[in-house]
Amino acid sequence: MLKIGEIGWIEKDKPKCGPSDAIIKPLAIAPCTSDVHTVWEGAIGQRHNMILGHEAVGIVNEVGREVKDFKPGDRVIVPAITPDWGSEAAQRGFPSHSGVALGGWKFSNFKDGVFGEYFHVNLADSNLALLPDKIPLEAAVMLPDMLSTGFMGAENAKIEIGFSVAVLGIGPVGLSSIAGAKLKGAGRIFGVGTRPKLIKIAKKYGATDIINYKKGNTSEQIMDATEGEGVDAVIVAGGGPDILIDALNIAKPGAKISNINYFGRGIGEGDIIPISRSGWGFGMAQKDIVTGLCPGGRLRMERLAQIVIHGRMDPSLMASHVFKGFDHLEKALLLMKDKPQDLIKPVVLLDG
Numbered sequence: 001m002l003k004i005g006e007i008g009w010i011e012k013d014k015p016k017c018g019p020s021d022a023i024i025k026p027l028a029i030a031p032c033t034s035d036v037h038t039v040w041e042g043a044i045g046q047r048h049n050m051i052l053g054h055e056a057v058g059i060v061n062e063v064g065r066e067v068k069d070f071k072p073g074d075r076v077i078v079p080a081i082t083p084d085w086g087s088e089a090a091q092r093g094f095p096s097h098s099g100v101a102l103g104g105w106k107f108s109n110f111k112d113g114v115f116g117e118y119f120h121v122n123l124a125d126s127n128l129a130l131l132p133d134k135i136p137l138e139a140a141v142m143l144p145d146m147l148s149t150g151f152m153g154a155e156n157a158k159i160e161i162g163f164s165v166a167v168l169g170i171g172p173v174g175l176s177s178i179a180g181a182k183l184k185g186a187g188r189i190f191g192v193g194t195r196p197k198l199i200k201i202a203k204k205y206g207a208t209d210i211i212n213y214k215k216g217n218t219s220e221q222i223m224d225a226t227e228g229e230g231v232d233a234v235i236v237a238g239g240g241p242d243i244l245i246d247a248l249n250i251a252k253p254g255a256k257i258s259n260i261n262y263f264g265r266g267i268g269e270g271d272i273i274p275i276s277r278s279g280w281g282f283g284m285a286q287k288d289i290v291t292g293l294c295p296g297g298r299l300r301m302e303r304l305a306q307i308v309i310h311g312r313m314d315p316s317l318m319a320s321h322v323f324k325g326f327d328h329l330e331k332a333l334l335l336m337k338d339k340p341q342d343l344i345k346p347v348v349l350l351d352g
Ligand code: NAD
Pocket: 032, 033, 034, 037, 145, 149, 168, 169, 170, 171, 172, 173, 174, 192, 193, 213, 218, 237, 238, 239, 240, 243, 259, 260, 261, 262, 263, 292, 293, 294, 339
């Protein structure tokens, strides 16, 4: 990112490794819709000459003298969020917000991201996980953010066995939420989206019903399908500033509305997001809007790897466009911005 609205290539020095840190050479990287919010919507404010990207698996190039569990040559999963585990927020149970709200999100926010020949990881022992050989790179690169965030959507929705769940938005994050809802034991799962290729994966991951939000009002369609009852949990994984209106309208009293959508400024003017007065039971229906930033850290990545190794979910289905070599990165990022019909997630594989 050269500045808001402008991308390009830039030469930088190799990052320096602190005593508890690591330097990683990426093996697979993936652009995120959040990178699009950062560059083309200026969602986190102005940044000059910042390396983008926060989704990577790679090979350890260098470790600091205090790092115990990793050495050069290890293949690792790098979480998108790399908290300061000793921070007050982490000790309170909110590591993604270490230092400041969203403060665990360091790559391509407070420091250079992973779309470089080398990148820096703080607290290597707590923020890296070994990449099991069994997981192919295009599947592995979905763990740092897509699976971690999408599954968090389902976890925060407090899904119980047999719950009905609606997932609004079926990009790669929403698709991962559908898979997460199924893993959590949901009964009926509504996927709200339109693109045929994504609908196919949504069904594979566990969606039982598809709602086309372009062919009618989402709330009405889901209320009709549930005979006016609504759903036990809602996960918001896409949509514009008005999307919480649908979410509240279709939530049963007591339901969690689990938001993982990034309300970047580009998707709506101003600072206010509407919610529906009656849908929210005039503020009293015990419909809770819960939010979260992608969980990071080593244990999270190790657990996600278990899901993949034991065949609970195949994230490689989301790697719709796989390229080889840094030269293709710009194309991959632009695909994420333009979202052609058949795009789910572009991945760029590198030699390491
Ligand atoms: P995506 O753009 O690929 O998918 C979102 C989909 O929602 C799109 O296909 C879009 O057409 C669709 N949509 C638009 N309006 C809709 C509506 N009214 N109802 C239903 N669907 C609608 O994006 P993604 O990569 O899947 O990411 C989803 C969101 O999650 C983005 O805002 C991204 O920045 C955010 N995100 C958040 C975190 C986090 O930590 N919370 C992490 C990663 C990504």
